[in-house]
Amino acid sequence: MKNILLINPWIYDFTAYDFWLKPLGLLYVASLLKKHTQFQISFIDCLDRHHSLLEKKSKTRPDGRGPFPKEQVPKPAVLKDVPRKYSRYGIPLSIFNHELEQIPLPDLVLITCTMTYWYPGVQIVAELIRKKFGPVPLILGGVYPSLMPEHARSTSGADIVFQGPGEKGILPLIRDILGDSSCPASQFETLDEVPWPDFSLLRNKETLPLLTSRGCPFKCSFCAVPLLFKDFEQRSPSSVIDEIEYHYRQHKVRNFAFYDDALLLNRDRQISSILNGVIQKKLPLHFHTPNGLHVREIDSELAALLKRANFQSLFLSQESFDEKVLKDSCPKVSSEDLEKALVNLERAGYRREDINVYLMVGLPEQDASGIRESIFQVQNLGAKPKLAYFSPVPGTEVWHNLVAKGCIDQDADPLLHNKLVFPYYWGNFSSQEFESLKDLVI
Numbered sequence: 001m002k003n004i005l006l007i008n009p010w011i012y013d014f015t016a017y018d019f020w021l022k023p024l025g026l027l028y029v030a031s032l033l034k035k036h037t038q039f040q041i042s043f044i045d046c047l048d049r050h051h052s053l054l055e056k057k058s059k060t061r062p063d064g065r066g067p068f069p070k071e072q073v074p075k076p077a078v079l080k081d082v083p084r085k086y087s088r089y090g091i092p093l094s095i096f097n098h099e100l101e102q103i104p105l106p107d108l109v110l111i112t113c114t115m116t117y118w119y120p121g122v123q124i125v126a127e128l129i130r131k132k133f134g135p136v137p138l139i140l141g142g143v144y145p146s147l148m149p150e151h152a153r154s155t156s157g158a159d160i161v162f163q164g165p166g167e168k169g170i171l172p173l174i175r176d177i178l179g180d181s182s183c184p185a186s187q188f189e190t191l192d193e194v195p196w197p198d199f200s201l202l203r204n205k206e207t208l209p210l211l212t213s214r215g216c217p218f219k220c221s222f223c224a225v226p227l228l229f230k231d232f233e234q235r236s237p238s239s240v241i242d243e244i245e246y247h248y249r250q251h252k253v254r255n256f257a258f259y260d261d262a263l264l265l266n267r268d269r270q271i272s273s274i275l276n277g278v279i280q281k282k283l284p285l286h287f288h289t290p291n292g293l294h295v296r297e298i299d300s301e302l303a304a305l306l307k308r309a310n311f312q313s314l315f316l317s318q319e320s321f322d323e324k325v326l327k328d329s330c331p332k333v334s335s336e337d338l339e340k341a342l343v344n345l346e347r348a349g350y351r352r353e354d355i356n357v358y359l360m361v362g363l364p365e366q367d368a369s370g371i372r373e374s375i376f377q378v379q380n381l382g383a384k385p386k387l388a389y390f391s392p393v394p395g396t397e398v399w400h401n402l403v404a405k406g407c408i409d410q411d412a413d414p415l416l417h418n419k420l421v422f423p424y425y426w427g428n429f430s431s432q433e434f435e436s437l438k439d440l441v442i
């Protein structure tokens, strides 16, 4: 019997908040392993805000969001000019080491990492694993190694870097590394072939993530999604409905957060079918949309359906009201779309002041006055602006432009991709202006 250890590492950052954050990709891999192998799976979640050994219980909002525990750590030298505290977010190191004591000696360790500038969390995990277990093979997957495989190979401490979604090749890789022919060499081409994520591994299941699709057909110039997923793919609505009902009945889950990047696309055959199916089941559920909904899709019919299905904490993606920014960076929206969507949502029974609207901050073509103007426009429409800070993602169009202009070095430390770094290094406005924008939305 082989033992596989899955680890969701800490976040090292200036700020982090549990915005329905769960290691969904890793939990998909766990379900693949459970379904297709006899391996024993262990899981350590460094971001577990509900760990029983935490001295202070985390404050959790009714919808499942809340702050991570944190410990201030020395700021890396490359970030010395950013006048903010730098912390490790998640469980204390002592709890992690305690967890390592509880599990069998692993034959293989799988770690995930999302943001490129969170790689220090992987490094410390790799270090502690080596210290405890010696030379166990360590595979790193997730967004960071998919976007920056060379950096991940040379810097993260992992032995093997896995790029792309887990179902497309993780089982054959594990089979090769372990030399174990009982692990199938199966690959899965569609999301419907992949078993639902294994949420039984999570300690707290008050809110679970849901994925009904992968990728996005738009090509916003700053976004990593088109780089990570070549095609836009949607699951069959019946599979999503079954999954929701299963988690409700099995784990008593009442809150679901959609992780889709384009949840509303093909709405008649996709989200409308899913929601009508869920409504028919009469389950007492709440839905959340942390990734932002495409405002153009929200007509009166869909707005009414969102309300009937009990979508709460709505987040909409407007990004900007500046025509140049919209044309250059966000072809998915126009400046009139938000107003229409808000009218439809209000008619459906939502209060405008409860609707959050994402606005980008820090795109290279933006200046402070344009962002201020966009904030006022959202406020004038009666909704709540939410600032979404730009992070330069390697490989995107904006990234290439910044490199060409000499604003950022091609080989810069990924710590400089941090979304709070740009005002101090290469933004179009000062850190004071940056802070004053934040004050406008409090």
Ligand code: SF4
Pocket: 216, 217, 218, 219, 220, 223, 224, 225, 226, 261, 262, 332
């Ligand atoms: S619409 Fe959203 S997910 Fe799609 S490319 Fe643009 S920013 Fe990315």
